[in-house]
Amino acid sequence: MTHTFPTVQLALKPGFYDLTWGQPDPKLMPVADIQRATEIAMKKYGADSLGYGADAGAGPLLQWLLERISERERPLEHDQIAITGGNSDALDQIAMHFTEPGDTVLVEAPTYHLAVKILRDHQLDIIPIPTDEEGLRVNALQETLTELKHAGKHPKFLYTIPTFHNPTGANLSEARRRGLVKVAAAEHLLIVEDDVYRELGYDAPAPPSLWSIAPDGVVLRMGSFAKSLAPGLRLGWITGKAEHVQRIVNSGLRDSGGGVNHLAAVVIAAFCQEGMFETQTQMLRAKYKERRDALSDALALELPQASFAKPGGGFFIWVNLPDGTDTQVLRARAQEQGIDFLHGGRFFLDGRTTNSLRVAFTLYPPEELQKAAKRLAQVVNS
Amino acid sequence: MTHTFPTVQLALKPGFYDLTWGQPDPKLMPVADIQRATEIAMKKYGADSLGYGADAGAGPLLQWLLERISERERPLEHDQIAITGGNSDALDQIAMHFTEPGDTVLVEAPTYHLAVKILRDHQLDIIPIPTDEEGLRVNALQETLTELKHAGKHPKFLYTIPTFHNPTGANLSEARRRGLVKVAAAEHLLIVEDDVYRELGYDAPAPPSLWSIAPDGVVLRMGSFAKSLAPGLRLGWITGKAEHVQRIVNSGLRDSGGGVNHLAAVVIAAFCQEGMFETQTQMLRAKYKERRDALSDALALELPQASFAKPGGGFFIWVNLPDGTDTQVLRARAQEQGIDFLHGGRFFLDGRTTNSLRVAFTLYPPEELQKAAKRLAQVVNS
Numbered sequence: 052m053t054h055t056f057p058t059v060q061l062a063l064k065p066g067f068y069d070l071t072w073g074q075p076d077p078k079l080m081p082v083a084d085i086q087r088a089t090e091i092a093m094k095k096y097g098a099d100s101l102g103y104g105a106d107a108g109a110g111p112l113l114q115w116l117l118e119r120i121s122e123r124e125r126p127l128e129h130d131q132i133a134i135t136g137g138n139s140d141a142l143d144q145i146a147m148h149f150t151e152p153g154d155t156v157l158v159e160a161p162t163y164h165l166a167v168k169i170l171r172d173h174q175l176d177i178i179p180i181p182t183d184e185e186g187l188r189v190n191a192l193q194e195t196l197t198e199l200k201h202a203g204k205h206p207k208f209l210y211t212i213p214t215f216h217n218p219t220g221a222n223l224s225e226a227r228r229r230g231l232v233k234v235a236a237a238e239h240l241l242i243v244e245d246d247v248y249r250e251l252g253y254d255a256p257a258p259p260s261l262w263s264i265a266p267d268g269v270v271l272r273m274g275s276f277a278k279s280l281a282p283g284l285r286l287g288w289i290t291g292k293a294e295h296v297q298r299i300v301n302s303g304l305r306d307s308g309g310g311v312n313h314l315a316a317v318v319i320a321a322f323c324q325e326g327m328f329e330t331q332t333q334m335l336r337a338k339y340k341e342r343r344d345a346l347s348d349a350l351a352l353e354l355p356q357a358s359f360a361k362p363g364g365g366f367f368i369w370v371n372l373p374d375g376t377d378t379q380v381l382r383a384r385a386q387e388q389g390i391d392f393l394h395g396g397r398f399f400l401d402g403r404t405t406n407s408l409r410v411a412f413t414l415y416p417p418e419e420l421q422k423a424a425k426r427l428a429q430v431v432n433s
Numbered sequence: 434m435t436h437t438f439p440t441v442q443l444a445l446k447p448g449f450y451d452l453t454w455g456q457p458d459p460k461l462m463p464v465a466d467i468q469r470a471t472e473i474a475m476k477k478y479g480a481d482s483l484g485y486g487a488d489a490g491a492g493p494l495l496q497w498l499l500e501r502i503s504e505r506e507r508p509l510e511h512d513q514i515a516i517t518g519g520n521s522d523a524l525d526q527i528a529m530h531f532t533e534p535g536d537t538v539l540v541e542a543p544t545y546h547l548a549v550k551i552l553r554d555h556q557l558d559i560i561p562i563p564t565d566e567e568g569l570r571v572n573a574l575q576e577t578l579t580e581l582k583h584a585g586k587h588p589k590f591l592y593t594i595p596t597f598h599n600p601t602g603a604n605l606s607e608a609r610r611r612g613l614v615k616v617a618a619a620e621h622l623l624i625v626e627d628d629v630y631r632e633l634g635y636d637a638p639a640p641p642s643l644w645s646i647a648p649d650g651v652v653l654r655m656g657s658f659a660k661s662l663a664p665g666l667r668l669g670w671i672t673g674k675a676e677h678v679q680r681i682v683n684s685g686l687r688d689s690g691g692g693v694n695h696l697a698a699v700v701i702a703a704f705c706q707e708g709m710f711e712t713q714t715q716m717l718r719a720k721y722k723e724r725r726d727a728l729s730d731a732l733a734l735e736l737p738q739a740s741f742a743k744p745g746g747g748f749f750i751w752v753n754l755p756d757g758t759d760t761q762v763l764r765a766r767a768q769e770q771g772i773d774f775l776h777g778g779r780f781f782l783d784g785r786t787t788n789s790l791r792v793a794f795t796l797y798p799p800e801e802l803q804k805a806a807k808r809l810a811q812v813v814n815s
Contacts (some may be wrong), residue, residue, distance in 0.1 A: 056491075057483060082482070101467065105438065107438065165685060169684075169689060170685070172686070255489055305787075307550065
C-alpha cells in the first residue's frame with residue numbers, strides 16, 4: 052500500500068467538531084494576497100530574495116518591524132531585533148543558547164503544552180508557577196524564587212504568555228505586569244515572553260507587552276506572524292537586549308545558513324509594506340470576535356453549570372465544569388459523539404486530573420460553534 | 434545616523450575579487466521560475482500552502498524527493514525521510530537530538546569551518562580525523578576510535594563531506610566509501626553525511642552517497658536545495674533510519690510549529706514537479722564547469738609553483754602554495770590588493786598555519802576568474 056504524505060497538520064472530519072486545534076482558519080488565509088506579495092517581492096528584491104539572508108533576518112522585514120514596534124511599543128535599536136522561524140523556533144533557539152541540560156526554567160500552570168515539549172527536548176528541569184484569573188501569581192513566583200535560591204538554584208528563564216493566554220485566554224493584569232517585571236529585574240530572572248496573540252484583541256488592543264514596560268535585558272519577547280497572518284510562513288521575531296538577541300544571531304546556525312526562512316521573510320516584507328497586514332488583521336479580529344462571541348454565548352446558554360471568563364483575544368476559551376468532573380474521561384465520550392477538546396490536564400506538567408477544558412473558537416463559523424456547544428452540552432449532561 | 438539592515442549575507446565590492454564566499458551566483462538564480470512556481474503552488478495547494486505544515490515536511494515535496502531518491506539512489510520508506518531547513522538547520526537539529534554538551538564528535542581535517550561553529554554551539558568535544566587527496570583516512574579514523582574506546586569514550590557521530598568536499602573539493606574514493614561504512618557499522622558510529630553538492634558534478638555524476646551504500650542506521654544523510662537551487666529557500670532533507678529521522682520529526686519544535694519552512698517547501702514542490710529542477714541544475718553544471726575550468730587553467734598558468742587537484746564538482750579549489758608560505762599572512766596582503774580567499778587554517782580546528790587556501794569559483798564568470806588568478810599570482814609573487 053502506498054503511503055500518502057500529508058501536506059499540513061490540520062485534518063478536520065466532516066460532521067465532527069474538533070475544537071482541539073490552536074490554528075487559524077485556512078479559509079481566512081490571504082492566499083491571493085501572499086501570491087501578489089511574492090510577485091512584488093521578486094520584482095523588488097530579485098535574486099536577493101533567493102540568496103543567503105542576512106544573519107539577523109531579511110532587512111526589509113526587520114525595517115518594517117522596527118518602525119512599527121518603535122511607534123507602537125517602545126523605541127528599538129537595530130541590534131535589539133532579529134527574525135525567527137516563529138515562536139516555536141524562537142523558544143527552541145533561546146533554550147539552545149541560554150540553557151544547558153539540567154538547568155531550571157519556570158513556566159505557568161497551566162501553560163502551552165507544546166512549549167513544554169520543546170523545553171523537555173532540551174532536558175530542562177521545569178517548575179510550574181500557579182496562575183489565577185488575573186494570570187501568573189507574582190507572589191507565588193517570588194516564593195518559588197526564594198525557595199530555589201535556598202536550594203542553590205537560579206532558573207535560566209521564565210516562559211510566560213501574559214497576553215490572551217494559551218490555554219486560559221487570561222490577560223495578566225496591569226498591576227501584575229508591573230510586579231512581574233519588578234521581581235524579575237530584582238532577581239535577575241530572564242522573562243521569555245510569548246506574545247503570539249498580540250494582534251488579536253477583540254474588545255480592545257492587547258495590553259502593553261512585558262518587554263515594552265521592562266528595563267532593557269529583563270524580557271526577551273517573541274512575536275510571530277503565525278496567528279495574525281499564516282503559520283506556514285514560519286516567521287516571527289524577537290525583541291530584547293542587544294546582547295541577548297545577538298547571542299542567537301551570532302550562532303553557527305546563522306553564520307552558516309544565513310537568516311531564517313529568507314524567501315518567506317521578503318514576501319512578508321512586501322505584504323506588510325503594501326498595507327495588507329493591517330487589512331488582514333482587521334478582518335481576522337472581526338471574524339474571530341464573532342466566533343468568540345458565538346461560542347461564549349452558546350456555552351453560557353447550553354452549559355449553565357460551567358464557568359468561564361470570556362477571553363479578550365486569542366484563540367481559546369477555558370471552561371471549568373462542576374467540581375468532580377474529570378475532563379479526560381469526558382473527552383473520550385465526547386470523541387465518540389463527534390466533538391473534541393483538550394482536557395485541562397494537558398496544560399499542567401503533572402498531567403493532573405482537572406474539571407477544565409480548552410476549546411478553540413477559530414476554526415468554525417458562528418453557527419457551527421453554536422451546534423458544537425450544544426453537542427458538548429449533550430456529552431456533559433449525558 | 435540611521436542603520437540600514439542588509440537583505441542578504443553576500444556583499445561584493447566592484448573591482449575586488451572576493452573568492453571567500455561559498456555561495457551560488459545570484460545571477461544564476463531562477464527568480465522568474467520561482468515566481469511561476471509560487472503561482473502554481475498557490476493555485477494547486479491554496480490555503481494548504483499557508484497552514485502549519487505536516488511535521489515531517491510538506492507532503493508534495495516529500496513525495497517528489499522520495500520518488501527521485503528511490504529511483505536514483507536507494508529505495509526509501511516514507512518514514513526514512515524528512516524536510517529540513519537546509520543542512521545548517523539539519524546539523525543543528527541532529528546535534529540537538531543526538532548529543533549532549535561534553536559529548537565527543539568527529540570531523541574531517543580540514544572540514545567546513547561553519548559546521549564546526551554549529552557543533553561548538555552545542556558544546557561538543559570535536560576531534561579531527563586527517564584526510565588526504567582521496568578524502569577521509571579511514572585507517573586514521575579506526576585508530577582514533579580505538580584510542581577513544583580505551584579512554585572510555587564513544588563519539589556520537591562523524592560529520593563528513595565525502596562528495597565534492599568543502600574546502601578541498603576531493604571525492605572520497607570508492608574503496609574508502611566502502612571501508613568507512615564498514616568501520617562505522619562495526620563500531621556503531623553514526624555517520625552524518627553532508628551531501629550538499631550532489632547535483633553539482635561537472636565531469637561525471639557524484640559518486641554514490643554513503644547513505645545509499647550503508648546498512649540501515651549507519652548514515653544520516655543531509656541533502657539541500659541551497660547550492661542546486663537557491664539558499665534563501667532554506668530547504669533540505671534528511672534520509673536515514675526511520676528511528677533516526679523520526680527523532681527529529683517528533684521534536685517539540687515540530688509538534689508545536691509544524692514542518693520546517695512550509696511555504697518554501699510547497700513552492701519547491703511545484704518547481705520540481707514542473708521539471709524546472711532538472712533544467713536549473715543542468716544549467717548550473719554547465720556554467721560552474723566553465724568557471725571551474727577557467728580558474729583551474731588560469732591558476733596552473735599564473736601560479737606554476739602551486740599545486741591543486743582540479744575538483745570534479747562543488748564550489749571550491751584547494752590550492753597548496755610552496756612549503757613555508759603562510760596563507761594567513763598572504764591573505765592580509767591579498768585583501769590590500771583587491772583579492773580575497775580563505776586561508777587554510779580556517780578549516781582546521783586548531784587554526785594551524787598552512788600553505789593552503791580555498792578559492793570559490795562560483796561567483797564570477799570565466800574572464801573575471803582569469804583576472805582574479807592573475808591578481809592572486811601577483812600577490813603571491815610580490
